[in-house]
Amino acid sequence: MTLRVQILKDKFNSYLGLPFKELLPASVIEQALSELKIRYYQRLFDPIVTLWAFLAQVLDTDKSCHNAVSKVIAYLAGQGVEIPSTDTSAYCQARSRLPEKFLEKLFSQVGQSLEEKLGTEHLWCGRNVKVIDGSTVSMPDTVENQKAYPQPKTQKAGCGFPIAKIGVIFSLATGAAVALCIDVLNTHDIKLARNLYSFLKPNDVLVGDRAFCAYADMFTIKNINCDAVFRKHQSRTTAMRKGKIVGDCDKLVTWYKPKTCSKGLNKDEFNALPPSITVREIYYYIVIPGFRTQQVSLITTLLDEGTYSTLAIVGLYGQRWDVELDLRHIKTTLGMDVLRCKTPSMVRKEIYVYLLAYNLLRSLMWSAGTTYSTPPLRLSLQGTRHHLNNFIPELLAAISTKRLKIYRTLLEWH
Structure with a gap:
């Protein structure tokens, strides 16, 4: 079991760990587990392997659990170890064991780590600007989801899907999501906002509609x-x-x-x-x-x-549209508009993993932009995801000395 887990960690580290090594290495995940005092058994799907598989799942166009387990089997093939079953129950149970606070902490930590990379040239009038907006996501029509996130009252029972409302604060400079609030559909945007003000830092400027x-x-x-x-x-x-x-x-x-x-x-x-x-x-x-x-x-x-100045403030508000695009990226480009999990707890976990994956893609865009003198926000999030998914086979097959060269090519061709 220990050998199989180590093989999987090495495989995931080859493509997820390399592009995101500064923000989400195994050590950061282990530290979060330690700080939250999360204990776990030595299983094939331990928290680190499960998280990386979950991230790969939401980044892929095929978001089924079967596809995620198939990748794990493929990573272990040819390694001289026992191949796990194609049954998805072990992986699904492992996802359900991931604490919500653990995923929330990692999402927040990655967003804040990217914020720390900002220099004075990225600020607006010497201030860090955050933009707030709200949106909705739908989920499978289960009894548990309907109870926690009821469908619109205008729809007849059985004719609609449960819908949750989310409030998100984005960084204007990096595009990363730095705070999230999840509530029921009829929650007013301003209530979501009041739950998010605690995530602001002194001297921040908050822009909203x-x-x-x-x-x-x-x-x-x-x-x-x-x-x-x-x-x-x-x-x-x-x-x-x-x-x-x-x-x-x-x-x-x-x-x-x-x-x-x-x-x-x-x-x-x-x-x-x-x-x-x-x-x-x-x-x-x-x-x-x-x-x-x-x-x-x-x-x-x-x-x-x-x-x-007047023009500076008018220009700043004009950039609020970027948040509309950020939310569209998360919901449409990554596919978070229709969630797949069947319980409220797993729905919230799924949202956190989507935002974590989004922030990791933003970190890759930031690295590409700052390395090759291109504004990171001008790069395509969809293009970044395509490049990452297409470079994965090469990153997995390459030896360690060649892998860094492939990674630099990935950054250059954004």
Whole structure:
């Protein structure tokens, strides 16, 4: 058993361990297991082998457990060891034994490790920018999934699928996902956001759409030494004559505390809000020939117009679209829009593994871009996955001295 496990670790390390060796080597996984005090028996599918097989499974176009087990059998073939059964039960049981906290920790750790590679040239006005957005994922129609993540109430029973809502914070500079929240479908985006603010670091700038623009949230974000740039909620009207003018289409305005406690806040949180806050409002127009002219109003806590110019903030909000593409990549390119697991616990684990795989691909794109002087965000995530999957046979077959040369070729041809 020990020999087979070591063979599998060596095989996985040949293609997953090499591209991602700085972010997810076996030592990092073992350290996470140790910190969480996770004990396990010496099985063929120990946590390390199971995790790497799980990652390979979500990165492949064929995401079946049978395909994952088939790869394990192929890796052991010709090694002079006992070949495991083609039955998937052992692998599926091993996946279910992976603690959710373990996968969450690895996902967060890889995202933060990539953040640590940022230099001052990658920052916006000397600040690290995070972008927040929400989306949904569907899953198999099982009793357990329906109970935990009910289908839309507008659908008749038996005519829909369970749907979970996710909130994700991405790094604008690296494209990596740095925080995740999972809840039921009817959860408002702002509730997801309030569960994610704790992942922000001092001096971060958070960018989001109008769903996150609320009085309490502007105060909360500023109170943790961060700043926000949100599109103004449609319920607030733009009064052109009010406020202190600081530039063209740019002014400082005073927001007053709501008279009643809004949903999502308890009385203590509502009572802790100040009577008023000063925010900056920037409004501009988007003119596209053939379309109706659209006015956009931004609300931000970045009050210093000397440091943060009007054009800089407008340009920053324009980059929020990148998050829409990031979510599309995770759901469509990697295939997370329709999950495969049949229990709520495994659904959450599957989401964490998808985001972990996404972050590992982002790390590969970062290495390729910084090595060959190409902006990493201009590289194709789908292309990166194709290159990685196509280079796997060569990485597995090569001797150690030749493997590094193949890896450098993988980076060069992004």
